Amino acid sequence: MHHTDHRRAHIAFLSIPAHGHVNPGLGLVEALAERGHRTTYANTAEFTSIVSSAGATPVPYTSLLPSPSDPQQSWPDDPAAAQSLFLDEAMSVVPQLERSYAGDRPDLIVYDPAAFHALVLGAKWDVPLVQVSPTHVYSAALAEQFLPITTGPEMAAVQRRFEDYFAEQGTDLSYVDISVPRRGIVTIPRAFQYFGDQVPEQFTFVGPMLTDRAFQGGWQRPDDRPVLVVSLGSAYNRRADFYRRCLRAFADLDWHVLMSVGRGVQPADLGPIPANIEVRQWIPQLAALGSASAFVTHAGMGGVTEGFYHGVPLVAVPQAADQFMNADRITELGLGERADADAVEPEQLREQVLRVAADPVIRANCTRIRDEVRQAGGVDRAVRIVEDELRSAGRT
Numbered sequence: 001m002h003h004t005d006h007r008r009a010h011i012a013f014l015s016i017p018a019h020g021h022v023n024p025g026l027g028l029v030e031a032l033a034e035r036g037h038r039t040t041y042a043n044t045a046e047f048t049s050i051v052s053s054a055g056a057t058p059v060p061y062t063s064l065l066p067s068p069s070d071p072q073q074s075w076p077d078d079p080a081a082a083q084s085l086f087l088d089e090a091m092s093v094v095p096q097l098e099r100s101y102a103g104d105r106p107d108l109i110v111y112d113p114a115a116f117h118a119l120v121l122g123a124k125w126d127v128p129l130v131q132v133s134p135t136h137v138y139s140a141a142l143a144e145q146f147l148p149i150t151t152g153p154e155m156a157a158v159q160r161r162f163e164d165y166f167a168e169q170g171t172d173l174s175y176v177d178i179s180v181p182r183r184g185i186v187t188i189p190r191a192f193q194y195f196g197d198q199v200p201e202q203f204t205f206v207g208p209m210l211t212d213r214a215f216q217g218g219w220q221r222p223d224d225r226p227v228l229v230v231s232l233g234s235a236y237n238r239r240a241d242f243y244r245r246c247l248r249a250f251a252d253l254d255w256h257v258l259m260s261v262g263r264g265v266q267p268a269d270l271g272p273i274p275a276n277i278e279v280r281q282w283i284p285q286l287a288a289l290g291s292a293s294a295f296v297t298h299a300g301m302g303g304v305t306e307g308f309y310h311g312v313p314l315v316a317v318p319q320a321a322d323q324f325m326n327a328d329r330i331t332e333l334g335l336g337e338r339a340d341a342d343a344v345e346p347e348q349l350r351e352q353v354l355r356v357a358a359d360p361v362i363r364a365n366c367t368r369i370r371d372e373v374r375q376a377g378g379v380d381r382a383v384r385i386v387e388d389e390l391r392s393a394g395r396t
Contacts, residue, residue: 008036008037008038009037009038009107009108009390009395010037010038010039010040010104010105010106010107011032011037011038011039011040011106011107011108011109011110011386011390012039012040012041012042012059012101012106012108012109012110013025013029013039013040013041013042013051013056013109013110013111014042014097014109014110014111014112014115014117014118014121015041015042015043015111015112015114015115016043016063016065016086016089016112016114016115017043017044017046017047017063017065017067017068018065018068018114019068019233019302020134020233020300020301020302021112021114021115021134022043022047022050022051022112023134023302024132024134024187024208024209024301024302024305025110025112025132025134025187025209026050026051026054026209027208027209027210027378027379027382028110028132028185028209028379028382028383028386029041029051029054029055029056030054030055030379031209031379031380031382031383032055032383032386033054033055033056034055035383035387038057039055039056039057040056040057040058040059040101040106041054041056041057041058041059042059042060042061042093042097042100043058043059043060043061044060044061044062044063044067045060046067046068046069048060059097059100059101061093061096061097061100062092062096063089063092063093064085064088064089064092065085065086065089068263069263075320075321077320078154079155080152080154080155080157080158081154083155083158084158084161086114086116087116087158087161087162087165089116089117090115090116090117090119090120090165091165093117094117094120094121094169097117097121098121098124101121101125105125105127106125106127107127107128107390107393107395108127108128108129108130108386108389108390108393108395109121109122109127109128109129109130110129110130110131110132110386111129111130111131111132112131112132112133112134113131113133113135113137113178113179113181116162116178119171119173119177119178120165120166120169120171120173123166123169123171123172123173124169124170124171128182128183128389128390128392128393128395129181129182129183130181130183130184130185130385130386130389131181131183131184131185132184132185132186132187132382133184133185133186133187133188133203134187134188134301134302134305135188135301135322135326136188136193136194136301136322136325137179137184137186137193137199137203138179138180138199138200139194139195139198139199139200140198141194141195141198142194142195142198143179159175162175162178163175180200180202181202182202183202183385183389184202184203184204185203185204185206185382185385186199186203186204186205186206187206187207187208187209187305188205188207188208188301188304188305189205189207189305189308189369189372189373189376190205190372190376191333191369191372192304192308192329192333192369193205194325194329204381204385205376206376206377206378206379206381206382206385207305207309207372207373207374207376207377207378208305208306208308208309208373208378209378209379209382210286210306210309210378210379218284218287219258219283219284219287219288219291221256221291222256223256225254225255225256225276226254226255226256226293226294226357227255227256227257227258227288227291227292227293228250228253228255228256228257228258228292228293228294228295228296228353229258229259229260229283229285229288229289229292229294229295229296229297229312230243230246230257230258230259230260230295230296231259231260231283231285231295231296231297231298231303232260232262232297232298232317232319232341233262233297233298233300233302233303233319238262238264238265239265239319239341240261240265240269240270242317242341243259243261243265243270243279244270244271245344245345245346245349246259246277246296246346246349247270247271247273247274247277248346249346249347249349249350249353250274250276250277250350250353251274251276251277252274253276253350253353253354254276255276255293256276256278257276257277257278258278258280258283258288259277259278259279259280260280260281260282260283260285261279261280261281262281262282263281263282265281266281267279267280267281285303285306286306286309289306289307289309289310289312290310292307292310292312293312293313293357294312294313294314294315294353294356294357295307295312295313295314295315296314296315296317296349296353297314297315297316297317298316298317298318298319298323298341299314299316299317299318299323299324299326299327299330299338300321300322300323300326301322301326304316304326304330305373308335308366308369308370308373309370309373309374310370311363311366311367311369311370312366313335313336313356313357313359313362313363313366314330314335314336314337314356314366315336315337315338315339315349315352315353315356316330316331316336316337316338316339317338317339317340317341317344318338318341319341333365333369334361334362334365335362335365335366335369336356336362336366337352337355337356339352
């Protein structure tokens with residue numbers, strides 16, 4: 001760990017209540033706490049134990065967003081509706097956190113790109129901000145590709161709502177500040193970022209900031225058979241039909257299969273479970289991927305970067321949001337294959353898993369991205385960026 005003389009600063013982490021947004025930054029929480037900084041983490045009560053075990057003091061608030069532990073709640077698919085929901089969330093969270101942090105303002109805010117309340121609070125408190133992005137970040141070339149999604153009357157109306165709210169809060173923020181932070185840490189490898197060579201220089205690609213995640217528990221492979229991990233992540237995972245097809249696909253395979261089905265699916269509802277398949281509602285995924293020969297993933301960025309860290313060939317079955325874009329990128333870069341979760345037949349899924357695990361080109365590509373991830377600097381580099389920001393803002 002890089003050490004410099006620094007005074008203990010108060011660093012507030014602001015994210016949204018979603019595992020794919022909280023998990024990528026936990027290594028940084030842990031490392032800053034170890035270096036003597038005081039870290040607080042504003043999120044909902046269901047993340048209290050996770051952020052506490054990383055070394056932060058939880059600052060709970062009530063959220064309008066779908067709860068990860070309530071299978072009945074779901075995220076909107078429409079980009080304008082999702083953006084609008086995030087704005088409603090910011091409007092609801094800002095006054096709550098103004099109360100919680102009254103008399104104890106942070107020296108710096110580390111925030112998730114979807115936590116728009118962080119931008120408002122940073123501007124109102126005149127506190128420096130560092131964004132930690134768990135997915136692709138802005139470049140002019142990427143924005144050009146997404147013009148059909150980001151323009152149009154619905155999106156223009158949402159943009160006006162943002163601008164009005166920012167002005168009403170007495171800030172000089174504009175809609176552009178949402179995607180272009182003053183300083184950004186990116187937890188994906190630059191090679192995976194679309195137009196990675198054209199990303200503005202305020203973004204630094206440090207790769208995943210992984211720690212041993214001891215709080216998640218470990219996982220040991222039961223024998224020397226190859227291991228397959230299957231997971232659709234923590235948000236869009238109520239897919240009992242897909243899990244049943246996996247049971248049929250891998251039942252006669254001489255592999256050990258570890259399958260996570262999420263809180264919304266009871267393993268007992270899937271019918272008879274073959275002896276070589278271990279079905280759980282939740283798995284310590286990072287630990288399990290250390291033993292895996294292949295990974296069937298929804299292609300959420302958190303899972304994908306964990307796969308990269310261990311150099312595991314992927315079969316992507318995207319469900320929503322940026323997962324389709326990630327799945328395309330996985331095939332473009334020769335890191336695996338993709339399948340349609342609604343239509344893929346068990347036989348086809350089994351063949352894809354065996355093919356990606358055995359393909360020497362895919363394996364070489366996965367090794368190359370693993371090496372890039374491990375050399376990107378990870379959490380140590382992120383700590384240096386945060387402490388440099390504290391110093392340049394005169395906060396240390």
